[in-house]
Amino acid sequence: MSVNRTELVAAIAERTELTKTDSEAALSALQEVLIDSLSKGEPVKITGLLSVERVERAARTGRNPRTGEEIQIPAGYGVKISAGSALKKAVQG
Known part of the structure; x- marks a missing residue:
């Protein structure tokens, strides 16, 4: 069994007391930082x-x-x- 994005967002929201919308935004921001940094070779x-x-x-x-x-x-x-x-x-x- 694996954790999909929706389940991950829900788990983050539960553990941080953020809304699911805020948790989704945080996960999306992490994704963007990873992509931007790696594309620059960092x-x-x-x-x-x-x-x-x-x-x-x-x-x-x-x-x-x-x-x-x-x-x-x-x-x-x-x-x-x-x-x-x-x-x-x-x-x-």
Whole structure:
């Protein structure tokens, strides 16, 4: 089972005593900050929770799974997310 955006907004509202509208606005603001920062190549670190950074991916040769034909995959960027200590502890139980 996973938590969707609506459930996350409701949980934030309940724990912070914010309205659901304010919680939605806060979550949207976090999303915008992540996107803006990563698009500029700036990492985002929330101590204890997670860190998110843009990483470069080199050009490489891949294979089309349907035909088996080799294809060239251009260089680009990806996103690396690392769990912080509090998140790691929570997962371990």
